[in-house]
Amino acid sequence: MNRILIECVQGDIAHQPDIDVIVNAANARLLPGSGVAGAIHGAAGPGLAEECRALAPIEPGQAVMTGGHGLPNDHVIHCLGPVYGVDQPSGQLLADCFRHALQLADQAGLESIAFPAVSTGVFGYPLTEAAAVAAGAIRETMPTLEHIRRIRLVLFTAEDLAAFRAALQDSGLAQS
Incomplete structure (x- = not known):
């Protein structure tokens, strides 16, 4: 796992020019919307x-x-992240988002990927819980990745950033 750099930064997911692929927290129809989908x-x-x-x-x-x-x-x-309290099992579905995105990027031979805080906006997923699920899914998937060398979590607010940094630390993932 040391060969993959984990970064946790505050910023705009739509402005990550040094990253191969960014992740959109999409709606089911993949249409423009508010929040991350609207920005992207x-x-x-x-x-x-x-x-x-x-x-x-x-x-x-x-x-x-x-x-x-x-x-x-x-x-x-x-x-498509889960709507908290509606789509079940929420934790597994949210983890699947991170796993599937990492696998897609890796299968395409991409080296860097940036994620927003999936499901924490209008989908209502509690921030601390979502951060823990994301960190766990990343940790579990990392050993299977052949091409990914950098995973960046791009958080819009200072509160989001603090929650994700804490979750990464709790999961044993180093970050910069």
Whole structure:
């Protein structure tokens, strides 16, 4: 696991020019929306929504990959996180988002991936719990990855950043 750098930063997921693929906290129809999906689709331009149309709908825990369009990234992985208290089992479905995104990126031979705090916005997943699930899923998946060399968690607020840093530390994952 030492060969993979884990980073936890505050910022905008749509502005990660040094990353091969960013993860979109998508809705089932893969349409532009609010929050992360709105920021990514806004930065990517209308070509992203056009490409997504053929891939939708997806189910909670699933992930699909598209081109980056107007983004500085070559690819976007769209994950549908669970709606907390509705989609069950929430923990497994959220972990599946992280696992499936990492596997898709690795299978494509990509070396770097950036994640937002999936499901913690309008989907209502409690921040601390979501951070712990994400850290556990990353830790479990890392030994299977052949190409990924950098995993970045991009958190929008200082509160999000603190929760994810604590979860990474609790899971034994070093971060910068």
